Amino acid sequence: QVQMVESGGGLVQAGGSLRLSCAASGLAFSNYVMGWFRQSPGKEREFVAAIRWSGMRTYYTDSVKGRFTISRDNAKNTVYLQMNSLNPEDTAVYYCAAQIDGTYSRRSEYHYWGQGTQVTVSS
Numbered sequence: 001q002v003q004m005v006e007s008g009g010g011l012v013q014a015g016g017s018l019r020l021s022c023a024a025s026g027l028a029f030s031n032y033v034m035g036w037f038r039q040s041p042g043k044e045r046e047f048v049a050a051i052r053w054s055g056m057r058t059y060y061t062d063s064v065k066g067r068f069t070i071s072r073d074n075a076k077n078t079v080y081l082q083m084n085s086l087n088p089e090d091t092a093v094y095y096c097a098a099q100i101d102g103t104y105s106r107r108s109e110y111h112y113w114g115q116g117t118q119v120t121v122s123s
Contacts, residue, residue: 020036094119095113
């Protein structure tokens with residue numbers, strides 16, 4: 001049974017930082033591309049970042065480039081999202097997801113999802 005558990009969300013002031021973690025179990029973690037998505041009220045769930053199996057290739061949506069960093073530790077079956085210079089537009093529920101391979105920004109191509117962690121950025 002695959003489980004993916006996010007943690008690290010919370011309330012932060014604009015300009016602050018948070019580090020999200022996603023611990024995965026029940027899958028061969030190093031074989032999966034890992035992604036982060038987010039969803040705010042009334043909006044579609046959108047791609048944020050992804051990282052390929054070895055961690056050598058990363059991808060970001062334009063709005064977070066230079067502020068967010070995705071990384072992974074295959075020995076710990078964990079993917080991270082370091083978020084700096086947060087602004088109120090980053091407020092959302094953040095989800096981690098896993099796919100074997102495919103279009104990294106397309107949520108329909110991810111096989112497994114976590115339950116999400118809330119990030120709230122106050123102005």
